[in-house]
Amino acid sequence: MSxxxxxxxxxxxxxxGAACAYxxxxxxxxxxxxxxxxxxxxTTGAGEGNLLVSDKEPGPELELALLSxxxxxxxxxxxxxxxxxxxxxxxxxxxxxxxxxxxxxFAAAQAEAGVTTEEIPADRLHEAEPHLAPGLGGGFRYPxxxxxxxxxxxxxxxxxxxxxxxxxxxxxxxxxxxNGEVRGVRTTAGELHAPFVVNAAGTWGGEVAxxxxxxxxxxxxxxxxxxxxxxxxxxxxxxxxxxxxxDVASGSAALQTSAVxxxxxxGPVLIGASRxxxxxxxxxxxxxxxxxxxxxxALFPVLAGVRAMRTYAGFRPYLPDHLPAIGPDPRVPGLLHxxxxxxxxxxxxxxxxxxxxxxxxxxxxxxxxxxxxPGRFAAAA
Amino acid sequence: xxxxxxxxxxxxVIGAGPAGLAGAVTAAxxxxxxxxxxxxxxxxxQYFRHPAPxxxxxxxxxxxxxxxxxxxxxxxxxxxxxxxxxGHHVWAVTRQDEEMWSVHALVGEDSGAVGSGxxxxxxxxxxxxxxxxxxxxxxxxxxxxxxxxRPVRLQARAVLFATGAGERHLPFPGWTLPxxxxxxxxxxxxxxxxxxxxQRVVVAGSGPLLLAVASSLAxxxxxxxxxAEASGYLGYAxxxxxxxxxxxxxxxxxxxxTALLRHRIPLRTRSAVTAVHGTDRVEAVTVSRLDRDxxxxxxxxxxxxxxxxxxxxxxxxxxxxxxxxxxxxxRTPDGTHALVLDGLQETSVPGLWAAGETGGTGGxxxxxxxxxxxxxxxxxxxRALPALTRSRRVRDLARRRDRMRAFAEAMVAAHAxxxxxxxxxxxxTDVCRCEEVTAGSIRDAxxxxxxxxxxxxxxxxxxxxxxxxxxxxxxxxxxxAASGTAQGTVPPSxxxxxxxxxxxxxxxxxxxxxPGHA
Numbered sequence: 001m002s003x004x005x006x007x008x009x010x011x012x013x014x015x016x017g018a019a020c021a022y023x024x025x026x027x028x029x030x031x032x033x034x035x036x037x038x039x040x041x042x043t044t045g046a047g048e049g050n051l052l053v054s055d056k057e058p059g060p061e062l063e064l065a066l067l068s069x070x071x072x073x074x075x076x077x078x079x080x081x082x083x084x085x086x087x088x089x090x091x092x093x094x095x096x097x098x099x100x101x102x103x104x105x106f107a108a109a110q111a112e113a114g115v116t117t118e119e120i121p122a123d124r125l126h127e128a129e130p131h132l133a134p135g136l137g138g139g140f141r142y143p144x145x146x147x148x149x150x151x152x153x154x155x156x157x158x159x160x161x162x163x164x165x166x167x168x169x170x171x172x173x174x175x176x177x178x179n180g181e182v183r184g185v186r187t188t189a190g191e192l193h194a195p196f197v198v199n200a201a202g203t204w205g206g207e208v209a210x211x212x213x214x215x216x217x218x219x220x221x222x223x224x225x226x227x228x229x230x231x232x233x234x235x236x237x238x239x240x241x242x243x244x245x246x247d248v249a250s251g252s253a254a255l256q257t258s259a260v261x262x263x264x265x266x267g268p269v270l271i272g273a274s275r276x277x278x279x280x281x282x283x284x285x286x287x288x289x290x291x292x293x294x295x296x297x298a299l300f301p302v303l304a305g306v307r308a309m310r311t312y313a314g315f316r317p318y319l320p321d322h323l324p325a326i327g328p329d330p331r332v333p334g335l336l337h338x339x340x341x342x343x344x345x346x347x348x349x350x351x352x353x354x355x356x357x358x359x360x361x362x363x364x365x366x367x368x369x370x371x372x373x374p375g376r377f378a379a380a381a
Numbered sequence: 382x383x384x385x386x387x388x389x390x391x392x393x394v395i396g397a398g399p400a401g402l403a404g405a406v407t408a409a410x411x412x413x414x415x416x417x418x419x420x421x422x423x424x425x426x427q428y429f430r431h432p433a434p435x436x437x438x439x440x441x442x443x444x445x446x447x448x449x450x451x452x453x454x455x456x457x458x459x460x461x462x463x464x465x466x467x468g469h470h471v472w473a474v475t476r477q478d479e480e481m482w483s484v485h486a487l488v489g490e491d492s493g494a495v496g497s498g499x500x501x502x503x504x505x506x507x508x509x510x511x512x513x514x515x516x517x518x519x520x521x522x523x524x525x526x527x528x529x530x531r532p533v534r535l536q537a538r539a540v541l542f543a544t545g546a547g548e549r550h551l552p553f554p555g556w557t558l559p560x561x562x563x564x565x566x567x568x569x570x571x572x573x574x575x576x577x578x579x580q581r582v583v584v585a586g587s588g589p590l591l592l593a594v595a596s597s598l599a600x601x602x603x604x605x606x607x608x609a610e611a612s613g614y615l616g617y618a619x620x621x622x623x624x625x626x627x628x629x630x631x632x633x634x635x636x637x638x639t640a641l642l643r644h645r646i647p648l649r650t651r652s653a654v655t656a657v658h659g660t661d662r663v664e665a666v667t668v669s670r671l672d673r674d675x676x677x678x679x680x681x682x683x684x685x686x687x688x689x690x691x692x693x694x695x696x697x698x699x700x701x702x703x704x705x706x707x708x709x710x711x712r713t714p715d716g717t718h719a720l721v722l723d724g725l726q727e728t729s730v731p732g733l734w735a736a737g738e739t740g741g742t743g744g745x746x747x748x749x750x751x752x753x754x755x756x757x758x759x760x761x762x763x764r765a766l767p768a769l770t771r772s773r774r775v776r777d778l779a780r781r782r783d784r785m786r787a788f789a790e791a792m793v794a795a796h797a798x799x800x801x802x803x804x805x806x807x808x809x810t811d812v813c814r815c816e817e818v819t820a821g822s823i824r825d826a827x828x829x830x831x832x833x834x835x836x837x838x839x840x841x842x843x844x845x846x847x848x849x850x851x852x853x854x855x856x857x858x859x860x861x862a863a864s865g866t867a868q869g870t871v872p873p874s875x876x877x878x879x880x881x882x883x884x885x886x887x888x889x890x891x892x893x894x895x896p897g898h899a
Contacts, residue, residue, distance in 0.1 A: 013831075038837040039830065045840045151840035155830040165831050229848070229883065266816075266843060271886075284705055284879045286475050286485060286895055293889035304887030310850060311879050 005193035006030040006164065008360055009185055010200050011171050011208050013037075014044035015150055015346050016338050017200035018157035019353025024198075027361045031163035032192055034185065036170030039158060040151035043202050043345060046314025048225060048262070048270050049150040050238065051347040054090040054142035055245050057106070058113035060371035061323055061344070064351045066114055067367055069144050071350035076148075079160060083153040084265050090145030091120070091128055091237040092244075093136050093299065100137035103242045107140045116143050131234055131302045145238055147262065150346045157349075166192075174212035174335070182212070182334030196360055198336045203317040205325070205339030209374075214329040217377055218340050220315035222281065224274050224288045226296070226308045230267025234302060238262040241299065244273065251320065253277035257288060259295035261303075268309065271296045273343065275316075282313050316343045323372055326352050327359060330375035336360070337374040389536030390416045392759050393484050394463075394543055395471050395702065398426020400737030400748035400755075401543030402454050405463040407756025408541075413763060415463035416535060418486055420470045420882075424455055427545055427565070428745050430572035447745065454749065469533065470882045474540055474702050482732065484535040487888060532888040539732055539759045542703050542720070543752060546696035546738035549717065549856050551586075551798060552812050552820070553805045555657025555666075556692070564594045564693025577603045579689025583666050585609040585654040587796040588695040592648070596640030598691070605644065606685050609652040609668045611675055611694075612796045654690060655682065655805045666690055675799030695796055696742040697856065701878035703739065706730055713741050714794035716856070724779060725758035725770055726751055734759055743789030747782065754778045803860055812861065813854040815847020823861045835859040850878050 008024055010017045013035035021031045035041065051072050056062040076085035092107075094100035100122075107117040118141040125132050125139055158165055166189070173186040174197060184193035199216075201208040209216040244258040255276040263269050274288045289311060297304045319325060319340035329335040338356050341348050354366050392408045394401045397419035409415045417424075423431045429451045458465075469486040477483045548565040555561070562570070562578045564586055570576050581604045584595045595608045641648060649668065655677050656667040670681035697717040700710060709721040709729035719741040726734045734755040737748030754775065761769035769775075806812070808821030826832040826841040835851075835858045838844055844858050845851030851858070 038833050040840055041837060045837075151837070152830075155826075155832075155841055159830060167831060167833055226886075226889075227846075228886070266846075268846075283707065284473055284475055286473065286483070286892065289889050290892040290894070293886040297886050297890050304890065305885060307883035307885050308880060308889060309848070309883050310846070313879075 004191060006032040007194060008196040008198060009034060009192055009194040010163070010198045011185065012200035012202055012339070013039045013154070013158060013165060013167060014042050014200065014202050015040070015154040015157070015349040016202065016341060016352055017198070018154040018161065019349035020198050020200050020338050020356045021161040021163040022157045023353040023357035024360055025161040025163055027357050029360060031161060032194065033158060033163045033165045034169050034171055034187055034192065035167050038167050039165070040154040042204070043314050043316060044154050045151045046225070046312055047150040047346050048260070048272055049148045049153065049346050050344070051146040051148065052090060052344065053115050053144045054092055058109050060368070062110070062113055062115070063367050064348050065344070068348050068351040069146070071354060072146060072148070075350060079156045083156050084149035085146065086265065087146045089237050090142040091139055091239045092142070092242055093125065093132065093139040093239065094242045096137040099242050103140060106245065117141070118143065129236055129239060131300050133299055133301050141237070147238065148346065153346065171208060171211065176332070180332060182332060196334050196336065198338055198356055200338045202339050202345065203315045205317060205337065209329070209337065212329065212332045212335050214332050214335060215377060216325055216337060216340065216374060217320060219277060219318045220280055221318040221342065222276050222278050222313055222315055223272060223343065224285065224292065224311055224313050226271040226289060226292050227310045228269040228271070228303070229307045229309050231263070231269055231306060233263055235261055235263040235269055235300065239299060241295070247275055251322070255288065257291040257295060259292055259299055261296050261299055269303065269306070277318070280315060284311070317345070318342050324348060324352065325374040326355055326372040327369050327374055330378050389481060389538060390414050391537070391763050392539045392541060393418060393535050393537035394541040395484065396426060396543035396545055397421065397424040397465065398428060398543060398545055398737060398748060399451065399454065399745040400752035401426070401541065402458045403749040403752030404541045404543060404736055404756040406454070406457045406461045407753045408760050409461040409463040411757065411760035411764070411769065413760055416466055417463055418466040418469040418471055418484065418535070420468065422467050424458065424465065425451065427569065430569055471702060472880050472882045472884050474706060476706065477536065480538060482537045482540050484537060484540065486533045486535070487530045487882065487884060488533050489530045530885055530888050532892050534893070538763055539734065541755050541759065542733065542735040542739050543737050544699040544702060544739055546698045546742050547852055549694045549697045550853050551694050551802055552810055552854070552857050553655055553657070554807050554810050555659070557811055557814055558657050558659050558663050559661065560659070560663030560689045561657060562689065562691050564590055564691045565696070567691035568594050568597055571597055571601055577601055578691060579687065580604060581606060581687040582689040582691055583607055583609065583654065583685055583687045584691045585668070586693040587611040587798065588693065589792060590693055590695070592641065594691055595646055596644070599640065599644035599646060605646045606687060607668065608641070608646055608648045609654055610648060610650045611653045611671055613650050653677070653805070654692060657690060658684070663688055663690055671799070672801065673799065674801035676801030676804055694798060695793060696738060698739050698741060700739055701881050703728055703733060703735060704877055705879050706733060708733060714790055715797035726755035727758060741786065741789060742793060743785055747785040747789060750778055750782045750785065754782060812857050813844035813847065815849055815853070816843040818842045818844040820861065823858060827862055832862055834862050838862045
């Protein structure tokens with residue numbers, strides 16, 4: 001086989017592309033990964049590395065997340081410790097008794113769907129998180145929630161896949177044959193040939209779909225992360241207020257913030273999460289930082305005296321129904337999509353990669369992929 | 382008064398060095414309300430440093446033959462009516478609306494509490510807070526100290542970035558030993574604290590600053606066994622016109638050259654300190670001869686006993702406040718990034734101007750000239766008097782600026798680091814000292830994990846994520862990333878630091894709500 005041809009070309013060297021490459025290579029396919037930027041240069045590198053089930057209501061995304069949680073657990077044994085996998089669990093806190101009642105109902109439905117939950121009454125919150133503010137209404141612990149360092153996870157997945165990785169090379173065209181079937185891609189460095197192309201271009205997945213003559217309405221939803229100076233372990237879990245769940249599920253373009261606070265093995269505390277639809281604008285928003293800081297210090301008053309060292313913005317790949325597109329394009333034979341995971345791409349990557357690999361080889365899908373079918377947007381075109 | 386949310390300034394100047402003061406004086410004279418914000422307590426910037434009060438230094442000018450010119454500028458500034466907001470650490474500038482900018486600063490009770498990015502003299506002094514943080518540096522959770530800093534927001538119709546430059550460092554084995562100081566830092570210590578970094582001080586690196594540092598150190602009583610300059614001086618000969626048009630620069634060089642002769646300090650070109658020896662602090666250095674690409678020639682190492690090393694590789698413009706607003710940058714001949722400016726000092730973003738080292742290093746006289754030009758240009762824009770920019774004065778200033786800029790570019794080109802310097806590094810040399818990231822782990826990220834640029838190296842190794850936010854290691858990391866492989870190299874980009882200084886979360890939380898958000 002020549003250097004320019006392989007069984008499958010994955011467009012995108014973020015965590016989803018890396019997972020697609022990893023699972024495809026494990027089935028024996030030869031894989032080439034192309035990215036116009038560096039490894040993990042897009043939304044992956046701007047993520048916190050959340051592997052969450054706690055923020056998902058029962059439904060297809062939760063199914064995908066539960067499968068991914070198991071797969072990340074396996075990957076943590078197969079990949080180097082450098083990916084910083086931590087099964088530290090999540091803690092969702094309710095501001096008062098009223099919010100606690102709503103959270104209890106939400107958690108009960110999740111438990112029904114297979115999520116492990118554990119109620120923490122208000123008077124025991126400080127055993128779980130000693131620095132939480134007083135006066136909260138209680139919370140729920142989610143032991144399945146975990147974390148990785150996303151850029152390292154993507155880089156190690158790619159390396160373990162053995163795929164040829166071509167960074168700094170932008171896809172300019174998708175090559176098709178006489179019947180419209182995919183034959184490869186043309187990049188800024190030349191042609192690459194393969195009978196399958198996987199669109200794992202994340203927030204830029206809409207552009208790749210368009211190059212192939214398909215349609216995928218991916219939009220950027222901006223988020224900022226604040227990073228503090230290194231601290232001793234002040235925050236043990238991934239801690240967030242119950243309002244976060246409502247923000248994740250909302251499709252509003254307006255700014256929403258709900259602090260998600262967590263420590264990291266390297267020391268800094270990460271504070272997310274803001275959501276707003278403002279295109280690809282990276283300009284610092286002081287209002288976002290103000291709200292994140294106010295909400296984080298309301299949860300953990302001790303953080304008021306801690307310095308934010310840096311902040312960065314990322315662009316979540318947002319599809320109108322908040323579900324990713326996973327599977328074959330309805331119009332272009334040989335083109336598969338694996339993008340649009342919004343803020344959950346790190347967590348959902350392994351299940352996505354496994355599903356794509358099964359589809360490439362004609363295997364049994366690991367879960368019902370119907371809700372993720374890229375054709376669901378075709379009618380609106 | 383201007384500065385209250387209801388009444389903005391016409392112009393906020395960031396930086397009280399020669400560029401900022403000249404810009405403020407000029408704009409105020411032309412009728413604008415002006416504030417100059419600076420992290421330091423006194424005007425003068427990095428170059429015109431004042432001895433710390435209490436040292437009883439009666440004659441700071443003794444270390445500065447340019448002091449009278451600065452004193453004249455300072456006098457005009459004090460009489461100009463422009464406000465001087467000392468002890469203000471600007472952490473971001475944002476666009477408020479089409480006609481207004483917000484300048485966000487922290488004011489500390491102890492104004493020395495927040496790093497301004499360039500003030501640290503000790504290369505070897507840990508920038509603090511490094512490492513994994515798991516040791517907590519003895520701090521308890523209740524003991525975080527940053528709560529006393531107060532956020533301040535200024536509004537301005539125009540902003541002039543006169544934020545200067547920081548010293549560029551290139552690592553080498555042993556550079557983290559106590560006794561290794563930045564060349565600019567050594568001079569700053571001398572000017573502001575009147576202290577010497579050691580008794581026997583080797584001066585090394587590249588650039589004209591080395592000569593000035595060596596003569597200052599010798600004049601203050603240190604023994605300087607040698608100045609090791611990594612470049613040749615032949616580079617200057619390739620731009621004879623720029624040299625001939627700047628006789629004062631030749632004069633300066635001659636002054637320093639004479640000083641070196643008087644103190645019997647040998648200047649060795651194409652030489653570099655490639656290793657530092659010592660257990661608790663510097664005891665000796667190895668100086669090696671270099672080839673044209675700055676590779677050390679085998680067998681040429683000489684050991685020189687000393688108790689300190691002052692090392693510097695030129696300056697890197699401080700542009701992060703401007704790049705955060707989208708201002709375009711250009712790559713300078715020595716591989717740093719400077720702001721792109723038009724003939725009247727405006728950046729690529731209308732309403733934002735820059736003067737001095739932010740547009741490329743070039744010395745204080747260039748900075749003062751550019752500051753005055755920018756001051757006129759801002760006044761012409763805000764007062765809708767375009768004729769102001771067509772005066773003979775503007776033509777003269779622009780001509781002087783162009784001449785000095787051409788010389789400065791020729792000079793930095795002559796001292797640009799050669800690609801071979803990365804071979805000085807052992808795999809276990811710390812490159813990012815804040816996060817303790819070695820050259821070996823950076824090389825591993827490049828060869829094994831596919832990093833091709835400084836940002837990806839940072840994501841994969843934490844190099845540049847610590848206290849100094851890559852100010853110390855950024856240049857070195859970019860070189861190591863680029864040297865990994867020619868294929869797929871991503872060109873280095875300008876620094877992006879949306880927070881120019883660390884900001885306490887409590888201060889962020891206490892900001893007033895921004896208008897325009899539902």
